[in-house]
Amino acid sequence: MSESKIAGLHRMLENKEISCQELTQAYLDAMERDNGSLNAYVTATPESALETAAAVDEKLARGESIGLLEGIPMTLKDNISTDGIRTTCCSKILENYVPIYDATVWKLLRQQNAVLLGKTNMDEFAMGSSCENSCFGGAKNPHNVNHVAGGSSGGVASAVGGHLAVYGLGSDTGGSIRQPASFCGIVGMKPTYGAVSRYGLIAYASSFDQIGPITTNVEDAAIVFDAISAYDEMDSTSQGRQGEPVCRTLKNDIKGMKLGIAREYLDGVRDDVRQAVEQAAEVYRSLGAEIVFFDLPALKYALPVYYILACAEASSNLGRYDGIRYGYKAESYSDVNDMIKKTRSTGFGEEVKKRILLGTYVLSSGYYDAYYKKAQKLRGTLVSAFSDAFRSCDVILAPTVPMTAFENGHAVSDPVETYLTDICTVPVNITGLPGISVPCGYDAKGMPIGMQIIGNSFEEAKILNAAWQYENAARIYKPSDFGVKL
Amino acid sequence: MVTKEEIMKIAILSKLFVADDEIDGLTEDMGKIIAFADTINNAADEGTDFDHINHLSNVLREDVVVPSLDREKILANAKDSDEGCFLVKNIMK
Numbered sequence: 001m002s003e004s005k006i007a008g009l010h011r012m013l014e015n016k017e018i019s020c021q022e023l024t025q026a027y028l029d030a031m032e033r034d035n036g037s038l039n040a041y042v043t044a045t046p047e048s049a050l051e052t053a054a055a056v057d058e059k060l061a062r063g064e065s066i067g068l069l070e071g072i073p074m075t076l077k078d079n080i081s082t083d084g085i086r087t088t089c090c091s092k093i094l095e096n097y098v099p100i101y102d103a104t105v106w107k108l109l110r111q112q113n114a115v116l117l118g119k120t121n122m123d124e125f126a127m128g129s130s131c132e133n134s135c136f137g138g139a140k141n142p143h144n145v146n147h148v149a150g151g152s153s154g155g156v157a158s159a160v161g162g163h164l165a166v167y168g169l170g171s172d173t174g175g176s177i178r179q180p181a182s183f184c185g186i187v188g189m190k191p192t193y194g195a196v197s198r199y200g201l202i203a204y205a206s207s208f209d210q211i212g213p214i215t216t217n218v219e220d221a222a223i224v225f226d227a228i229s230a231y232d233e234m235d236s237t238s239q240g241r242q243g244e245p246v247c248r249t250l251k252n253d254i255k256g257m258k259l260g261i262a263r264e265y266l267d268g269v270r271d272d273v274r275q276a277v278e279q280a281a282e283v284y285r286s287l288g289a290e291i292v293f294f295d296l297p298a299l300k301y302a303l304p305v306y307y308i309l310a311c312a313e314a315s316s317n318l319g320r321y322d323g324i325r326y327g328y329k330a331e332s333y334s335d336v337n338d339m340i341k342k343t344r345s346t347g348f349g350e351e352v353k354k355r356i357l358l359g360t361y362v363l364s365s366g367y368y369d370a371y372y373k374k375a376q377k378l379r380g381t382l383v384s385a386f387s388d389a390f391r392s393c394d395v396i397l398a399p400t401v402p403m404t405a406f407e408n409g410h411a412v413s414d415p416v417e418t419y420l421t422d423i424c425t426v427p428v429n430i431t432g433l434p435g436i437s438v439p440c441g442y443d444a445k446g447m448p449i450g451m452q453i454i455g456n457s458f459e460e461a462k463i464l465n466a467a468w469q470y471e472n473a474a475r476i477y478k479p480s481d482f483g484v485k486l
Numbered sequence: 487m488v489t490k491e492e493i494m495k496i497a498i499l500s501k502l503f504v505a506d507d508e509i510d511g512l513t514e515d516m517g518k519i520i521a522f523a524d525t526i527n528n529a530a531d532e533g534t535d536f537d538h539i540n541h542l543s544n545v546l547r548e549d550v551v552v553p554s555l556d557r558e559k560i561l562a563n564a565k566d567s568d569e570g571c572f573l574v575k576n577i578m579k
Contacts, residue, residue, distance in 0.1 A: 100559040193539045207539060237542055298531070304523045315500065322501075324572050326563035336575050337501075345503040353502055354512070357493070358519055360500045374526050377533025384534050415515045416522045432539035457540065 004484070006166060006220045010068050013060065020060070020071035024053040024115050027073040030483045031117065031164050037145050038482060040158035042078055042136045043086050044118035049073065052115050059113075069227055070113040075165040077153050078119040079126055080211065081200035082106055085116075089202050090134035091124045093321050093328045093347030103200025104235065105169055105211050105228045112227065117165055121155025124349045125318065126176050126204045128152050129421050130411040133351045138408065142480035143185055143447055147405040150180030156214045157184040163483025167215045167224055171201055173208045174306055175401075175425025178437035181214050182400035182450025185439045185478065187467070188214045189221050192458045193432035194239040196225075197232035205313035206237075208306075208429040216477065218438060218468040222246045225460060242458040249461045254469045255288030257462075259453075260393030262296035265424060269402040276441035276449040277399050283474050284397070289466075292393050298385040299427060301378045306426035307419060308362050308375040314352075315359025321347065354415070379430055386431045390456040395466050399424050400437040400450035424452065434460045438467045439476045488517045 003009055012018050028046050035041050056071035076082065079089045081099035088094045102110065110116075123133040131154025132138035139154040141147040142162035149158040153170030157180035160168050170177040172190035181188025189212045196211045203209060213224035226247055231240030261281065266274050281291045323329035323343030330342035348356070362371035389396060401424060411418055428435040433454055440451040453470075455463040471477070490513050497504045504512060557570055566573035 097563060100555055100563070194542070233547075236545060237538075237540075239540065239542075301526055301529060301531070304526045307519070308523050308526070319501075324564065324574055325560075329565040333575075336577055339575065341501050341503050344501055348502075353500075354515060354519075356500050356502065357496050357512075357516060358523075361488075361492075361496050361516070361520065362523065364496065364499060370527055371523060374529075374533065375523075376536050378526055378529065378531065380534030380536030381531055383536065383539075414518065416518050419519075419522070 004163065004166065004479070005217055006068060006072055006223050009072055009166065013056070013066065013071050016060065020053040020056040020115070021050060023071065024049050024073050026484050027117055027164065034162060034164060034482045038140045038142060038158045038162045038164065039137055040120055040139045040149070040155045040162060040164055041075070041118040042088065042090060042121050042155065045085055045116055049115050049117050052113055056113050067112045068223055069109060071115055072166050073115045073117050074109070075117050075120045075156060075159050075168040076106060077122050077156050077168065077170045079122060079171055079202040080106055080169060081202065082116070082119065085119065087119065087202070089125050090122045090136055091347065091349065091352070092135050093343070095135070095328060097327050099200070101200065104197035104232045106200065108228055108230065120159050120168060123152035123154070123351070125202070125314070125352050126152040126171055126173055127314070127351050127355055129175070129179055129418065130406070131155065131180070132409070132411055133349055135349065140408070141184055141405050141447070142482045144445070147407055147447060148183065148411070150183030150405060152176040153214060154180045157181050157186060157188065160184070160214050160216060161186045161480055163479065167213060167220050169211055169224070169228070170214050171209055171211050172429065173204045174310060174429050175422050177212050177214055178400050178425050178435060178450070178452060179422070182437045183405035183448065185448030186214065186216050187218055187221050187436065187438050188212065189225060189436040189460070190428060190434060191225060191229060191460055192434045194237050195229045195241055195434070195458065195460065197230070197235040197238050199232055199234035203317040205310035206317060207313060208310055218464060218471050219250060221436065222250050222464045225464070241460070243461060246461040246464050249465055250468050252465050254466055257289040257395070257466060258292055258393040259284055259289055259466070260292050260294055260389060260396045262294055262299065262389070262396060262398065264296050264299040265398040268423070269399050272443050273399050273402060273404070273449050277397065277451050280440045280451050280470060280474065281397060283470055287469055287473055294389060294392060296385055296389060298382050302382060302427045302430060303419060303423055305375045305378045305382065306422070306430055307358070308371050309379065311355045311359035312363050312372050313359070315356045315363065318352070318356055382427060383431050386427070386433060395463055396454040398452045398454065400452040401425070404443045404447040404449055428454055433457060434463055436463050436467050438471055440474065441476060488513060488520050
């Protein structure tokens with residue numbers, strides 16, 4: 001096969017150069033061969049994948065036309081509910097949980113005969129930046145398996161970067177789509193809060209969580225975003241995509257587009273990462289875009305604000321795991337209270353417990369005003385600061401992560417140091433804005449570097465357009481050696 | 487500075503047990519995280535009122551009964567159920 005993009009595979013299916021069953025089988029065989037090295041998938045669904053593929057082949061045999069995503073093999077992060085398919089959040093507390101309904105995003109894709117190959121690895125409850133907080137062990141980086149895939153959607157990024165799926169859906173609460181996409185040298189987009197339904201996404205921090213695409217290229221991200229961004233009455237914060245499909249404006253000229261660089265985003269970023277972003281700015285200049293520098297002092301509040309608010313919401317959301325209605329339940333206990341405590345203490349991993357404790361602390365009497373309320377007000381400050389920034393530029397250019405993928409087991413042991421890796425990604429979640437990570441270089445060891453393009457609310461079309469133009473001009477993407485051979 | 491006693495109290499509120507051999511490490515980690523969170527209290531910025539991302543307001547609809555999830559299917563995920571209900575140890579003696 002010489003094609004790995006959605007539109008190309010779609011043409012091959014339509015022209016009967018390959019059957020959907022052959023395409024699906026190629027991915028299933030690659031999973032069989034390579035998942036042992038990458039640990040991207042935690043549940044494989046070969047039977048239902050081949051069943052869907054057979055249905056697509058029958059349609060094609062009858063001469064019917066098929067949709068763009070029809071018959072394309074893909075994956076979902078294991079916190080997106082799939083009716084009848086185990087969904088674990090990579091936590092012991094949900095190890096045998098089988099949802100009885102579909103998340104809206106999966107319902108939308110399933111209706112289009114998307115071929116689900118399986119569910120992918122993640123940090124437990126999406127809490128982490130290395131995927132190593134998974135009860136199944138971490139997913140590995142397809143560019144070098146001695147390095148992490150990133151997190152929390154590490155499994156999706158590893159699968160897509162390792163060609164064990166054409167595309168996947170992840171979730172992004174503080175960078176969980178963009179950071180692993182950056183580490184694995186691929187594309188990941190966090191849409192505007194409300195653009196994509198959260199119904200059926202197992203909650204971490206509800207005012208931050210957003211589902212989005214992880215793909216090898218910008219065009220695929222646009223295709224998938226168009227397919228999943230619809231108003232949904234099942235999510236009270238849903239607004240759907242505002243405006244026409246983003247695919248229509250993807251390749252527009254960007255002459256005169258203003259790209260802003262906030263100086264604070266480059267502070268403390270590793271030299272090679274900063275240089276790669278600066279080189280990307282040069283590429284933009286050569287395309288006729290204008291680069292404007294500005295100050296965004298409120299950025300210094302972003303990380304503590306994020307951890308206070310996200311953990312507060314998590315402590316409330318994770319209150320539902322009591323062993324009574326679903327999930328793991330302690331074996332022996334004296335009374336109901338003891339049962340709930342034992343269930344939670346054994347079922348949750350260390351990082352999850354730490355965040356529940358922090359969240360409970362900042363919400364508890366005596367501390368609420370100093371932490372939660374103050375953080376909420378600074379969230380307002382950040383929202384205004386970004387809103388002001390978009391008066392002088394169309395999109396903002398920034399690094400995705402201050403470094404590249406670290407080696408397995410080398411996530412920093414100091415908890416605050418670990419959280420600092422999220423410094424460039426959390427502002428977008430705090431403000432609800434859309435952000436996309438695209439590859440913009442490689443470090444001395446060959447590990448990918450990513451940059452982020454941030455847009456104003458519901459301006460996915462603009463960031464995808466800017467990302468596509470850069471990708472097309474710079475040609476940075478290098479496929480990894482794993483998976484279906486291209 | 488966060489104390490062991492505070493961590494124990496928060497653990498009770500969170501319905502979590504903290505083992506004796508975990509408490510020292512956890513207190514140290516939490517101390518670091520809370521000291522970091524505390525940086526916002528040194529902010530000269532008073533902040534701006536924040537209602538909700540995208541300034542959403544409630545969406546109202548008619549209260550119409552629509553099909554819901556099947557009881558048997560819901561109970562299938564519970565470790566213990568009986569006569570169409572979730573089963574827990576008696577709460578009142």
